[in-house]
Amino acid sequence: MTPLTLIETSSGKYSLLLNAGDTSVDGLIEELGHEPNGYFWEGVAQLLVLHEATALDGRFDYDPEGGMFCAYGTDRAALEELGARMAAVANDPDRIRALMSLADATGFEFDD
Structure with missing residues (x-):
């Protein structure tokens, strides 16, 4: 689940x-016009839940800050699944590009 921790x-x-700003894809995120902060990563999580993991919807809450993404709740399994999905994105430039394309295509706006 690196670079995320549960x-x-x-x-x-x-x-x-x-920890926002500590991923291998931060430079790419900036090239794509976004700030790799906690709010951006909340958007990534929301996109993943909305388009790839709808069963996770409503099973945890978000509380990001500029320097940190945070999702929290009592459903450990849901947070583990989100962590695995986000780690795949945080470690793969192609996944970031695909999510940015998906966001553009669906009108999703990041709050970064």
Whole structure:
């Protein structure tokens, strides 16, 4: 799941975290006109849930900041699946390009 981490913040409560600006695709994200901050990564998560993993919808919440992406909730399995999907994007320039194309095609706007 690298570069994401899943932690248990208290009994039965989990957070999926990504330090924004620490991925291998940050330069590409900037070339594509976006800021690789926590809000951008929330958009990535939303796109993945909306178009590839609809079963995850509503199973966790988001709380990003400029320097960090965070999804949290009590459903560890859902956060693990999101983490695996996001790691695939964060480690693959082709996946970033594909998601940017999908966003353009569907009118999705990143809040970065």
